[in-house]
Amino acid sequence: MAGTFIHDDFLLQNNTAKELFHNYAVAMPVIDFHNHLDPQEIYEDHCYDNIADVWLGGDHYKWRAMRANGVPERLVTGDGKPYDKFLAWADTVQNCIGNPLYHWTHMELKRYFGIDTLLSPESAPVIWEKCNSLLKTSGYSVRALLSKQNVEILCTTDDPIDSLEWHKKIADEDSGIQVLPTFRPDNILAIENANFHNYVDKLGRCTGSGTGSFDQMMDALKQRLGYFIKAGCRVTDHSLEGSFFLPASHYEVSKIYKKRLEGDRLCEDDIVKYRGFVLTELAREYSRHDLVMQLHIGAIRNNSSRMLLNIGANAGFDSLNDFNYASQLSMFLNTSDLEDKLPKTVLYYLNPKDAEMLAAMAGNFQSNDKNIRGKIQLGPAWWFCDHKRGMEHQMSVLADTGMLSTFIGMLTDSRSFLSFPRHEYFRRILCNIIGKLVENGEYPHDMEYLGKFIKNICYFNAKTYFNL
Numbered sequence: 001m002a003g004t005f006i007h008d009d010f011l012l013q014n015n016t017a018k019e020l021f022h023n024y025a026v027a028m029p030v031i032d033f034h035n036h037l038d039p040q041e042i043y044e045d046h047c048y049d050n051i052a053d054v055w056l057g058g059d060h061y062k063w064r065a066m067r068a069n070g071v072p073e074r075l076v077t078g079d080g081k082p083y084d085k086f087l088a089w090a091d092t093v094q095n096c097i098g099n100p101l102y103h104w105t106h107m108e109l110k111r112y113f114g115i116d117t118l119l120s121p122e123s124a125p126v127i128w129e130k131c132n133s134l135l136k137t138s139g140y141s142v143r144a145l146l147s148k149q150n151v152e153i154l155c156t157t158d159d160p161i162d163s164l165e166w167h168k169k170i171a172d173e174d175s176g177i178q179v180l181p182t183f184r185p186d187n188i189l190a191i192e193n194a195n196f197h198n199y200v201d202k203l204g205r206c207t208g209s210g211t212g213s214f215d216q217m218m219d220a221l222k223q224r225l226g227y228f229i230k231a232g233c234r235v236t237d238h239s240l241e242g243s244f245f246l247p248a249s250h251y252e253v254s255k256i257y258k259k260r261l262e263g264d265r266l267c268e269d270d271i272v273k274y275r276g277f278v279l280t281e282l283a284r285e286y287s288r289h290d291l292v293m294q295l296h297i298g299a300i301r302n303n304s305s306r307m308l309l310n311i312g313a314n315a316g317f318d319s320l321n322d323f324n325y326a327s328q329l330s331m332f333l334n335t336s337d338l339e340d341k342l343p344k345t346v347l348y349y350l351n352p353k354d355a356e357m358l359a360a361m362a363g364n365f366q367s368n369d370k371n372i373r374g375k376i377q378l379g380p381a382w383w384f385c386d387h388k389r390g391m392e393h394q395m396s397v398l399a400d401t402g403m404l405s406t407f408i409g410m411l412t413d414s415r416s417f418l419s420f421p422r423h424e425y426f427r428r429i430l431c432n433i434i435g436k437l438v439e440n441g442e443y444p445h446d447m448e449y450l451g452k453f454i455k456n457i458c459y460f461n462a463k464t465y466f467n468l
Contacts (some may be wrong), residue, residue, distance in 0.1 A: 002455035004348045005118060006103075011388075016445065024451040025427040029152035030420060030457040033235060033466060034294065034411040036157050037183025039166035039179050039411070041417075045141045051131035052082035055108075056089060060341035065101055066092045068176040073283040079310050083128060100387040100425070107421040112140075112148060142417050146177055149420035153178040153468050155235050158222040160185050161199075161206045161214045164231045171232060178468070183228045183236040183291075187219060188280055191260050191272050200261070207219075214257040218278070222285055229289055236286055236467045237294040238279065241301060242323060243268070245276035276332060277418035283336045292466055293343045296382065297325065297358075298350035307428035320350040320384055326357050333365050333376075342347040344372060344465060346408070348379035355394060359401040374406025374465070383413060386422070407454055408462040427458055 012018045048054035056062055066076045070093040074080045075090075095100040109115040113131050117123050134140050146154075158181045170179045181236045187199045204211035207220040222247045225233075246269060248256075256270045266274075287458065300321040307317050329347075336342040342365055347358045355378070362376040378398045381390040391410075398404050410426035412419045434450060437443045443450075461467070 001150060002439075006106050006116070008109050011430055012298070012431070012435070014435045016427075016438040017448065018430040020450060021428055021431040023447075025431055025458050026424070027150075028427075028455055030154075030423050031152060031409070031459060031462045031466075031468065032154040032412050032420070032423070033408070033462055034182070034237065035154055035419075036155070036413070036415045037154065037417065038415075039181075041142050042177070042179055043166045044168045045143045047133075047141045050082050050086075051128060051135065052086040052089075054135070054418055055416065056085055060314065060318075060415075061101060062089060062092075063316040064097055065099065069095055070451060073311075077315060086128055087121060087124050090119050090127075091121050094120045094221040097347075098143060101389075103425060104419070104422060108418045108423060111421045111424070112145065126253050128283075141178065143175065144371065145417045146420070149423070151177055151420055153180065153463075155182045155466075157182050157184050157237060158228075159187060160221060160228070161202050164228065167231050168431075171263055178232070180232045180234060180293075181228055183225055183233055185221060185236075185278075185282065188217070188342045189238065189434075190267065191257070192276050197263075198293045205307065212261070213306070214254040217257065218281060218427065221282075224280075225285055225289070229268050229291070230242045232235060232289070233296060234468060235292045236241065236282070237296065239299060240295055240297045240325075241299050243272045243275075243328060244279065244325070245328040245333075246272045247331065248273035248276070251433050276328075280335050283332075283343055284339075284341045286306050287336065287341040290467060291343060292327050292346060293446070294346045294379070295329075295347065296348045296350070296379075298323075298328075298354065299383075322351055322353070326361065329358075329361055330364070331405065333361070337365050342376075344375050344377075346377040348381045348382045352384055352385060352387065352390070352393060355397045359397045363402055368386065372465075375460070377406075377408055377465070378402065379407070380410050380426075382411075386394060388425075388429055391426060392433060395433055405456065405459060407457050408465050409457050409459070423458075427454075430457060 009018055012021055062168060063076050067383055071088045071092060075085050077362050093102055093105050109119065109127070113134055113248050114125060115130060117127060119127060154177070156179065160183060164181050167179055167181050167345045188203065190196065200217060203217065207223045209220050210217060211217040211220055253274050256266065256274045258267055260266055270278060283293055298321045299318050301318045303319060304317040307315065333342060347362060349355055349358050359378045365376045368375050380395065381394040385394065398407060410423050412422050431454060434454070438445050
């Protein structure tokens with residue numbers, strides 16, 4: 001079967017939706033403000049040998065589906081031949097009815113390779129040959145793949161001690177695609193980790209300063225933040241996977257830090273007090289430099305100890321947590337807001353139960369004298385929520401309790417250079433939601449306003465919010 005599935009009006013179920021998408025959404029450039037792409041591959045304009053490497057390498061979304069389909073690990077993350085892995089994916093995706101991977105796979109085949117044929121074990125040999133022949137041409141390097149999807153700006157995810165060598169080299173080239181670093185200090189927040197002492201030592205060596213006291217460590221961390229800002233950083237990121245805030249004094253936290261460096265055992269309250277205090281100190285710095293603070297809340301990592309031992313982290317064994325954190329988040333945001341030093345903040349939920357809570361929480365802290373629209377954002381549907389129903393839910397909750405018009409739009413959160421049709425996927429869903437409201441008589445057919453509304457969510461809101 002060919003040519004009928006990813007058609008021009010895919011997911012657009014009424015005339016208003018079609019008008020909004022084709023006249024306003026489709027041509028907008030892409031700002032991908034959170035992903036895990038490798039800047040070295042972008043600078044070197046890497047070319048992939050085959051479709052399995054670019055499509056399956058590092059993509060834990062696909063890995064989870066393949067495992068669920070009974071594919072042995074050697075054909076998922078192991079030493080199986082690329083073609084055998086591709087065949088295993090072809091068999092898996094055919095069975096992914098209702099999973100966004102089915103849509104994304106066929107959108108990627110069409111948008112990058114011009115292939116309308118549905119992927120299955122029967123069609124796989126022909127698709128393998130066509131994709132691989134195209135990947136060997138100059139028009140399929142990493143930068144060319146980004147250009148095909150009109151990517152203008154992307155923000156990678158980077159540790160404070162990263163050299164940012166490749167970001168700087170890309171910036172020096174003025175290649176047409178901005179690749180900006182994101183400051184993600186998770187390793188310094190995780191005082192309970194076994195390698196915390198080693199990480200602190202690395203931070204000290206990186207800055208040429210001592211880290212023996214809490215104040216020295218914070219000074220070193222702020223130095224690295226300044227380094228990131230000079231390299232173009234406009235956004236920060238934090239993964240909050242359990243309790244993250246209890247009120248604490250500087251004196252208490254200094255003692256906790258010293259205890260940890262001396263090898264003493266910390267209780268749970270010590271860990272949470274330290275983490276909350278460091279987050280608050282960083283939030284003040286972010287506000288001072290007009291940076292955006294992203295809080296990704298609710299993952300539970302490395303659930304399979306066996307697979308962590310065999311494969312390592314970030315391999316598809318994380319899922320969503322179910323802890324309750326409204327009061328902690330309120331205290332954390334309020335602590336910075338008391339001094340009017342709360343930065344622009346994006347709140348991401350991983351557990352759908354938290355959507356309404358976060359949307360309402362965002363409304364508590366919108367007040368500002370800088371005319372910032374949507375200063376506190378309900379983040380786009382993320383990870384286990386970035387499917388059609390999840391995107392619809394996130395935008396409905398935001399519209400119910402806040403202002404959808406200020407929304408900063410979609411991201412890929414991806415490690416794959418073929419993932420950018422997800423922005424198109426989001427835009428089609430957005431236009432369909434608004435089209436339904438209009439055709440149900442719940443909003444006027446005011447295309448002059450609605451066109452701007454769609455363009456803003458697809459592009460302009462993010463560009464303004466992140467000062468890009």
